[in-house]
Amino acid sequence: MSDIGFFARRYGPPPHEDRPATVLVHGLGLSGRYFVPLARRLAANGATVVVPDLPGNARSRAAARRAPDVEQLADALAGLHRRLSLGPSLIVANSVGCQVVAALAARHPHLVSRLVLVGPALEPRVSGWRQFGRLVADAPKEPLGLLWLAAFDYLVTGPLRCAASFHRSLRDAGESFEVNLSQVRAPTLVVRGAGDTIASGTWTRRVAGLVADGRAEDIPGAAHAAHYSAPDAMATLIEKFTAGETG
Structure with missing residues (x-):
């Protein structure tokens, strides 16, 4: 979708004003590819699903001259909403993508109908080295297919750009993440894989x-x-949440 300035995939029917779209937002240095199993599952039940590669990442690497900060990525998502006429949408994010959508909901609340935060990171007041150690500890618990996909995406995005994005995301975690979360008024589901x-x-x-x-x-x-390793369970949670069901 070159008209939005960066690459995005779309699944399901075209956007319609009477049906909120679902936007899936990836984590640091990655692409939207690891959201494809969930996107297909949601689209099979009639949802319009948009899965971008955020500017500076993977297939959208050339859309930014340097690693954008969290607020810039949030504004880029707002631009995607406007150009695709998505309207208020269900936003699903993983990892550092949760910081981006928290900023989106704080800066552009009219674009967010509901939020689903999957494994929100980075945790404030935790050092960068400790955060990196947690990532290393998580790797053996993930499917091998995800590890290959992530390794490829990190190479495409580039190690230096990933490092710069990590530094900027750490700063956002320490200064803005909790503040942005406190400004979120949309109903929010926070999902954690039990082994995260x-x-x-x-x-x-x-x-x-x-x-x-x-x-x-x-x-x-x-x-x-969890959205990659358990897409059916995740889709069920999202669909119940969207329908207003609890438990």
């Missing part, structure tokens, strides 16, 4: 408590990328 070593249970429950209307759920047998 990156987003702790204590932190994900705090995230659910920081937003105005939040609740937390765990997915057994999954780790940080």
Whole structure:
């Protein structure tokens, strides 16, 4: 979709004003490819699903001259909404993508109908080295296919750009993430794979408590990328949440 300035995939029917779209937002240095299993599952039930590669990442690497900060990525998502006429949408994000969509909801609240935060990272007041150690500990718990996909995406995005993005995301975690979460008024579901070593249970429950209307759920047998390893369970949670069901 060259008209939005960066690459995005679309699944399901075209956007329609009477049906909120679903936007899936990837984590640091990655592409939207690891959201494809979930996107297909949601689209099979009639959802319009948009899966971008954020500017500076993977197939959208050339859309930014240098690694954008979190606020710039949030504004880029707002631009995608406007250009595709998506309107208020369900936003699903993983890992550092949760910082981006928290900024989106704080800066452009009219574009967000509901939020789903999967393994929100980075956790404030945790050092960069400790965050990196958590990532290394999570890797053996993820499917091998995800590890190959992530390795390829990191290479395409570039190690230096990934490092710069990590530095900027750490700064956002320390200065803005919790502030942005406290400004979120959209109903929010915080999902954690039960084996996630990156987003702790204590932190994900705090995230659910920081937003105005939040609740937390765990997915057994999954780790940080629960949307990839358990797309059916994730889709079921999202569809119940969208329908206003609890539990």
